[in-house]
Structure formats: structure tokens, C-alpha cells
Amino acid sequence: MQADILSRIRKDLTESIDEKTQNSYSRFFKEEVKCYGVKSAAVGKIAKNYFKEMEQAGKADKKRVFSLAEKLLQSDYCEEAFIAFEWAYMVRAEYTEADFPVFERWVKNYVNNWAKCDTLCNHAVGSFIEEFPEFVENLKTWAKSDNRWLRRASAVTLILPARKGLFLPEVFAIANILLTDKDDLVRKGYGWMLKEASKPHQQEVFEYVMENKKEMPRTSLRYAIEKLPPELRAEAMKK
Template identity: 40%
Template sequence: MHDTTTYLTTLRQELVASADPAHAIGQRGFFKEPINPLGVRAPELNALVARHWRTLKGLPTAQLLALCDTLWRSEVFEDPVLAAKWCGRAVPRLEPGAFDTFETWLSTRVGNWAHCDVLCTGCLGPLLLRFPDLIPRTRPWLTSPNRWLRRGAAVSLVPAARRGLLPGQVFPVADALLEDPDDLVRKGYGWLLREASKARPNEVLAFVLARRGRMPRVSLRCAIELLPPGQRARAMERA
């Protein structure tokens, strides 16, 4: 790829050709924030990601990140999703410095939960697994006024949690966000605990039981969703 402008024009044409305006209307209903989707459904979007990756995977890392940065500046809903998915495929070759780019996108470009989650689970999370020494750099996110950084502090640990890894990071983050006033942050750490319960059900149950008097119900219900029925019933009892 030699001409970024031409490439992005071609990419836009392919997205528009795959778009379903009726789906775009339905997408808007999932968000309280305003979004501008073309209406490309997930299978078509993922097929486009795979098809274009054959070209993009050969780009130097700096050029790939620059292209994705341009997509993150777009007002079109699908563009940052593409960028995150391509960067996610590139994580095995990325160096720790990519954290700065991902953090910038999270703090300045993300404006809805979908973009937060695709960036955190697809890019930041795998990067943190490769370079655990980067994890302390997410700690200031826990007290940030930016809701996406706070949600991101939890969601970026989802890839580790679902594999039973980094419990010394997962549970303290959930604890730090326990009484966060933002519903999307509460759902974010609830999701983190739910993923952790796949490999560490007893630890998640103990965490919930010790805090259920203070834990918002939306977080609690999400956290225990995959636990056995008896454990779920026990967790739902009023403290």
C-alpha cells in the first residue's frame, strides 16, 4: 500500500457496498451516545478485516499504526472497529511503545462502550499479557474522570481473566471500581469477574460474598452469571 488516501477511499467504498441502512438504525438503539454507523453487520465486517489484512500485515508497524490512527479519527462507527481489529492481529509483533498509542485512543477517541471494548479486549488486553510490566500504567485509569479509562481498566484485563491469569490484578481492579457511580463501569468490572469465574469460580464467589452489601446489583448479576445455580442463589441473598 503506497497511497493511504486511495486505500481509504477504496475501503470506504467496500464498507458502503456492504452496508444495510436498516441495520444502522438498529445499531443506534444500543447506545445512549450518538453514533454514525453505516450499518455493516459483523460477519461482513470481519470478512473485510480478514481480506484487507492480507495487505496490511506486511506494513511496517509505524505505518500500520498511523493508518489505524486515521481510522480512529473518523466519525464513521465502523472505522475504529476495523482499526482495533487490525491492531489486535498485529499485537504479536508490537513493542511496549504501542501502549501509548492505544492509551491515546482510549482516552481521546473512544466515545461509546463498543469502541472501548473492542480496543481493550482486542489490543490493550493482549498487549498487557505480552508485557505485564505495562499493567501499572493502567492504575491511574481507575480514578480518572474519563469513564472509558475506568471501564478500560477492567475490560483490558478480560483476556487474562478468561484464562485464569493475573488474579492479583483482576480482583484488586474490580475492588477499586466496586462502587463506581457509572453504570457502564459497573458492567465493565462485572464482565471482568464473570470471565474470571470461568477458571476461578470459588474466588469470584468469595469476592462477591465479601462485598455484596456494597456491590451494585448490576455488577453482581453479571459477575455470577456463569456460576452454578446454588452459588448464584447464595450470592444473590441480601447481606
């Protein structure tokens, strides 16, 4: 079953290669990436179709899904990682505390560009943290890591929870840890987290930015204030 489904997925991906998409990767990524060159909508459709097939066969339980996801991740292809992480999110109703080390290992071993980081963390890991909020403390450990993807992951995991108004003290705590990070993708990641937090918590995020703007890199600052009203944005951008 596993080998069969993997080979069919890879055949579908190969047959869906789009030359324009293939040629555009160098614009999106500074690092070398391994991609087929398939439009994200097509990859999403492949992910959903095969998940549905597994469900109908009674083989879409978390254990099987995580095992298949691991095999997809080992190929290093962006599209296969997208399918793996999408499937991991689809079994979120079955998450237990024991899944956190699995997600952490995936970030450490398989995440090597911002798209993989965000696909896994925005949805699967973000949902996990909402369900098991005590693990938000682990994100602070990620924020102190030497691994740039764990540091970005510490922020982008809170994107969707922050948009709902959750974890504001932790959002600020992680922003504090990452405040002067040298990595551009980490700076953008925590700026994005603050921007999402500003939707339900406009005043608090504005005050945080004003307190920290002397140290905050301009990239992070611009992201953080993007959704604030024009007058607050102008105030924040003053030297």
C-alpha cells in the same frame, strides 16, 4: 497508498450498508454514535481483506498499520474504528513497551462508546498486557480516571487474560477501585471481568462477591455471578 486504501475501504463500507443494522444502533447505544450501518461480519471481512492486501504488498508492518489506524479513527465511524483496532491486534507480534501510550491515547481521544472500548481493549490491549505484564499497574491508574471509557477499559482489558486464569490479584484490585462507580457501563465492565475470572477461579470470585455484595451495585453483581453454579448464585443474590 494510504489515501487509496482508505478511500477504497470507505467505498466498500458505503456499499455494504444494511438498513436493518443502521436502524438498530439506537437500541445498542445510549449515546449518539456515528455509524455507516454495516453488519459486523461484513466489517470483519473488509478488515481482513485489506490487511491481507497490505501483507502481500509488504506494507503491513506495525508503523504503517498504526498510522492507517489513526486516520481511520479520526473519522469517528464505528466501523472504521473496528477495522483500525482489528488491524492493531493483527500486528501484536510486533508490540513493544512503546505501544502502551499509543493505546492509552486512542482510548482518550477516539473511544466514545462501549463497542469501540471493548473492540480495542479485549484484543489489542489485552494481548499487550499479557506480553508486558508490568503495565497492568497502569490499568489501576485508568480505573481512577475521570474518563468513563478509561475506567471501563481498565476492566475489559483483563477479560481474556482473566478467562485464562491470569492476573487474579489485579482483577480484584481493579474491581475494588471500581466497586461503587456511578457509571452503568463501568459497572457492567467490571462485573464482566469478574465473571470471566470466575471460570478458572470460581471459589475466589464467589468469596470476593460475598465479601463485597453490600457495596456492589446489583448490575455488577448479576454479571459477576452469571457463570457460577445455581446454588452459589442463589447464595450471592440473598439480601
